[in-house]
Amino acid sequence: MKNIKRALKIHRIFMAQEFKRMMEYKGDFIVGIIGFFLVQLSNLLFLWIIFNQVPTLMGWTVYEVVFIYGLSLIPKGIDHFFFDNLWNIGFFIIRKGDFDKYLTRPVNTLFHVLVEKIQIDALGELIMGIALVCVSIPHIGADWDFFRIAAMICMIPFITLIFTGVKTITASAAFWTKRSGNVIYLFYMFSDFAKYPAAIYNRVVQNIITYIIPFALTSYYPALFILRGENPLFNLGMPVLASAVLMTAGIIVWHRGLRAYESAGS
């Protein structure tokens, strides 16, 4: 309990520092958000063009697809907002030996790295995701009972940790290889598959994004339950299980990595 209180306090302090830092570089932050919206608009335009050709996509209506698309952006945005620093681990921090400082502080290194920075640009993803979900819901003829809404909200922390877990595991590779930024990137790219219903892909891709790099668990499967009430045990249980497995694996690999860390000459 004391540990949790302390962790929350440290998190709050880092956040406050980050906001102060952000205020020093306002211009950059605004450009970041504008850039994101431009990318998302072009994606939506693409969806709109597809649905002008066909009324449904493998049985999914345009608003259902928009819902899945929006839902996928929410955990991605939250992870991006809070835990973006893992990219720096993969690209710079370990290679340059700057990881030393985390090891000389009385705070869990993974926790320290995770909460040290926030990425304001991610607000673009988050706002866009929430907007798309809210816009699509009234057009989808599902039974919107309390349970489904609650399920959707409760799933968000877990599916966020799927992103964080994958990033932690891939970032940890840098402890051995010195640089793993592109490995993170490669795996992270699979999350783009999560924007559309997994049913549109062939079996191989479906299996990969369900069981191996399970980004389909971040929006498609939860949506199967939320929109259609299908198989809650699998559609909600698997994402929760996957987040626990990935995060645990991430923590284990990270701590193994600490022992392999070689710093840099100085």
Place this chain on the structure above:
Amino acid sequence: MELNRNGIGKSNEDMISVDKLRKEFKKTVKDPGLRGSIKSLFRPKTEKVVAVRDISFAVAEGEILGFIGPNGAGKSTVIKMLTGILTPTSGSCTINGKNPTQNRKSYVKEIGVVFGQRTQLWWDLPLRETYGVLKEIYEVPDDRYRKRMAFLNEVLELDDFIASPVRTLSLGQRMRADIAASLLHSPKVLFLDEPTIGLDVVVKDNIRKAIEHINGQEKTTVILTTHDLADIEQLSKRIVMIDKGSKVFDGTIAELKAKYGQIRELYFESDCKNAEQTLAYDRQFALGKDDLSVETEGKSVKVRFNSSIVPVSDMLSYTLGKINVSDISVKDADIEEIIRRLYGQGAES
């Protein structure tokens, strides 16, 4: 205690004891060019580099140990193992009864670390904010924090720039700020890896005084690496010298001088036009390059010689008998000279 100095025995009084510490790095070796790169991608060849070779030594509580050695000797690598950053390949180190890699979090609360080449300050924020964050990380209570900041402010003169963003600080200011950051939580042991690198004389002096002051007031044990021997002479009675990963000397500065300080310097002034040739010390005494050097500058001549081969009295009487001199004196070689010779010898002894 004498035994501990040489790392043979161990006692509970020692703040730091290091036992056969070793660190090997794997280096991937690549043939040059694109071809080499591709080859190493598929069949990486690795080579073992021994950075630290079974080093043992001990440091008593409240001692300031000067840790020296030429570039690439392995000083920083040792410091990194002592601070828990690197896991030793073999051997062990115990600091205040703790092993740095086991229970790291409770261990690092007792130590302060400064790497002169890096900073742990928050780059984009005013310096004051860094201390605020570290206060929370190290759980320093409010009143202790206020007193501590006042103290550090006074010793390291932070006031002028405590409100400036860290990225705008000069090197000297940043170094003082980093040292203050490492001391905020009143550590028992302080590790300083080149804390005076690149600083001017005044700032160096300021930093040395601060270290001395803190060591005197709080009995903080300090390990200090540096290439500026004035740091060592001012701060530490004892030095450990390493070269190519092995320990080559461990003892007090007086001991170093006694052991290697047979080198003396003879100064004199003479009107004799070519004193050097006339005297021809090398032929007279059969002294090799290592044991003799002569420098002439106008009228004054400086002769460095090994007094264990040629006693000072012989040197004096020979010189005075050969030419007319005005003003003659003999001096102990300074520590720089000794160290220069030791670094040159490598890890033979």
